[in-house]
Amino acid sequence: MPFPDVKLANRPLHFIYLCDCSGSMAASGKMQALNQAIRQSLPGMAAVARDNPEARVLVRAVSFADHAAWHIQTPTPVDQLEWRDLQAGGITAMGEALQLVAAALQTPPMEVRALPPVLVLISDGQPTDDFAAGMAALLRMPWAQKAVRLAIALGHDADLEVLQRFIGSDPSPTAGRSPRRPLQASNATSLAQYIQWASTAVVGAASMPASRVQETPLEAPAGNIPLPDLPPTVLDPTDDVGLTVW
Amino acid sequence: MVNRWAAPIGASRAGAAHRRANRPCQDALLCRELRSADGRPVMVMAVADGHGGRRYLRSDVGSRLACEGALAAVERALQERPPGDGDGGWSRWLERELPEAVVAGWLQAVEADWHRQPGEGPFQPLLYGSTLGLVVMTPLWWGHTGLGDWDLVRVEADGRALLVEEESDPAAAGEATCSLCLPQAAALFAPRAALHPIPPDDDAFALVLCTDGIRKSCATDADFLTLAAWLARSGGEAGSEGAGTLEAALDRISREGSGDDVTVAIGRLGVPGEEPAAAGGPAPARAQTPPPPRPAIGRAVAIGLGLAAAGAALLALVWPRSGPPEVLPAASPGLQAAREEVARLCAQPTTIPLALRRRAELFAALRKGQADPTRLKAAAAGDPLAALIAADVAPTAPGVPAQTSRPRPLQALGACPALLAALDQQWAAAPPSPPPAP
Known part of the structure; x- marks a missing residue:
């Protein structure tokens, strides 16, 4: 019998950047470094997507300053993505950005059979709106609870406590595994390394279908996707790398 | 009493992503014809899906031992009493007694495996974590039990496909699932257990039991049901040679779909598609129009x-x-x-x-x-x-009860x-x- 007329399909993997575009990002070339880091990471991300054909990597981006808005609203296959530069200016409506992402993580439009999404929050400052309300809205979404949530702090003025709340607490720190803490980028080089890591190693890990035990109060959770090791040059994310610029 | 169940068949294949990463197939499959104490044939099929996360280092062994242990537990129960007509306590057996026996046997088996080939660190059942789906088919009833993200589809003689069982716990979604390695594993079988009496004049039908890799490879549930109907039909047509056909199909499903390991087991009561009502062959499940037989x-x-x-x-x-x-x-x-x-x-x-x-x-x-x-x-x-x-x-306005009769x-x-x-x-x-x- 011939194979039936059914649609087999790989599983969507949604990757969403949440980028701080407040006025302070204009200082010391942070905005330029972020644009450059994301743009330079795209070929590597596309290569990882090609190597994992069972996942369909779809990228979106939210920018937040005075208000939050979709910078890339349509989930875009990474090999079709052209990064338009973000512009700095305004305050830090991080809570509104979380609300925006929360709305996008509803099912539908999120597909029931999607892989856990990857959310990357990048900020150099403190939220100026209701971060707690945004975080609560986000965590009400089951897809946000299942997501791999990463945060990159730019410079020493970033609110690490807020970024840690976005990631969630480190449930089971294990020797040899990357800790779940905000990644602290103190210059353009380390920012580029972290963006590269998130867009390649993490995407690769999230692309592999790997079932796991449903967590219970009796079992320490291990996170949704086992995070791969950080780049060798920045094994300890709290260490400064090179000259502190930001 | 004539047992109209054909011997179940099935296939299990390493997923495309697993092959690329040189990882073993972590699914397992076992189909067998057993005999009850009074000599009646009883068909059993089991599928298991070892967890893919790197914490579950021996989940390929865990899934194999889950299937073997489940069949052994069924066989022991059949030796103690025949599966008579009526329920006769078999519902309770599927919900409680069989799960307790399966989980206890699995824990013993995985610990014995660990001691035969010790690894680093202490023994933990988590290392062998696996799901288990089990279907028992007797002349008078059929039943299912298990835990985890397996799916069971009933395919009628005319090709209509019906999702009989799936993991519906909202906490067990995404890549998370219930597992034999959980402390409360035996209690997790009950919501997935049911016994279905077979009326004497029941039409032919097939049961398609599969691990989650198949459904997750389909764009929609309608595609999944169509595929299940085709697997039941093509596996049945190929008879004892069906494994090769199924293996080729499973490879394609994983390659063009989720990349996950894929396993299917098929039990058939009579031969779907050969009943008089189904002349002309089964209609694809997706394309069906409202059917007349009901x-x-x-x-x-x-x-x-x-x-x-x-x-x-x-x-x-x-x-x-x-x-x-x-x-x-x-x-x-x-x-x-x-x-x-x-x-x-x-x-x-x-x-x-x-x-x-x-x-x-x-x-x-x-x-x-x-x-x-x-x-x-x-x-x-x-x-x-x-x-x-x-x-x-x-x-509804806040604070106002929902209307019981509304447009x-x-x-x-x-x-x-x-x-x-x-x-x-x-x-x-x-x-x-x-x-x-x-």
């Missing part, structure tokens, strides 16, 4: 479709308007998709509660005002079920009583609307 259902659908034709005016009031023309044309793709979805659900009313439970998040979001019904209805062509749910949302727009689309009742149940289970802001 009079009550067929009548409901017929009445519903009649109402749909007569209720265009009502429909225009409740369905979204996407700009001019003011009234959505009856031939719009979204409306057509919604009407087909109603017909599909009402043709298989026992699938309705499961289908709606899978959208529990959407019910909650609509109730809380976090989802936009207008947008969902406008997107009916892409997700007709979501549009139907959105069209049924009751306009039901879906009646204009031919919604059957089973669909409306299941919607009511799901709305009742959804969290209440938030209180008004002070």
Whole structure:
């Protein structure tokens, strides 16, 4: 019998950047470094997507300053993505950005059979709106609870406590595994390394279908996707790398 | 008593992603014909899916031992008492006694494996974590039990496919699932267990038991049901040579789909497709029209479709308007998709509660005002079920109980009583609307 007329399909993997575009990002070339880091990471991300054909990597981006808005609203296959530069200016409506992402993580439009999404929050400052309300809205979404949530702090003025709340607490720190803490980028080089890591190693890990035990109060959770090791040059994310610029 | 069950067949294949990463197949499969104490043939099929995360280093062994242990436990029970007619306590056996025996045996087996080949660190059942789906087929009844994200489909002789069982715990979603390695594993079988008596005049049908890699490879559940019907048919046609056919199909499913390991087991009562009523071969599940063999259902659908034709005016009031023309044309793709979805659900009313439970998040979001019904209805062509749910949302004021009798727009689309009742149940289970802001 011939194979039936059914649609087999790989599983969507949604990757969403949440980028701080407040006025302070204009200082010391942070905005330029972020644009450059994301743009330079795209070929590597596309290569990882090609190597994992069972996942369909779809990228979106939210920018937040005075208000939050979709910078890339349509989930875009990474090999079709052209990064338009973000512009700095305004305050830090991080809570509104979380609300925006929360709305996008509803099912539908999120597909029931999607892989856990990857959310990357990048900020150099403190939220100026209701971060707690945004975080609560986000965590009400089951897809946000299942997501791999990463945060990159730019410079020493970033609110690490807020970024840690976005990631969630480190449930089971294990020797040899990357800790779940905000990644602290103190210059353009380390920012580029972290963006590269998130867009390649993490995407690769999230692309592999790997079932796991449903967590219970009796079992320490291990996170949704086992995070791969950080780049060798920045094994300890709290260490400064090179000259502190930001 | 003539046992009309054919010997079950199946196949298990390493997924495309696993092969590329040089990882073993972590699925397992076992199909066997057993004999009860009074000599009756009893067919058993088991599938298991070892967890893929790197914490579960020996899950390939865990899944194999799960299948072996399950069959051994069934065999022991059959030696103690024959599977007579009536329930005779077999429901309880599927829900409690068999799970306790399976879990206890699995824990012993995996620990023995660890001691035979010790690894680093202490022994933990977690290292062997696996799901288990089990189907027992006797001359008088068939039943299923297990835990984890396996799926079970019943395929009728005319090709209609019905999702009988799936993991519906909302906490076990994404890549998370229930597992034999959990402390409360034996208690997790009961919600997945059921016994189905076989009437003497029952038509031929097939049961398709599969690990999650197959369903996750399909773009929609309709595709999954069509594929299950085809697997039942093609596996049956190939007979004892079916494994090769199935293996080739499974390789393709994984390669073009999820990349996960894929396993299927097929049990057949009679031979689907060869009954007189099915002359001309089975219809694809996706393309089916309301089937005639079930009079009550067929009548409901017929009445519903009649109402749909007569209720265009009502429909225009409740369905979204996407700009001019003011009234959505009856031939719009979204409306057509919604009407087909109603017909599909009402043709298989026992699938309705499961289908709606899978959208529990959407019910909650609509109730809380976090989802936009207008947008969902406008997107009916892409997700007709979501549009139907959105069209049924009751306009309730905070603090006011939901109306028990209210206008039901879906009646204009031919919604059957089973669909409306299941919607009511799901709305009742959804969290209440938030209180008004002070």
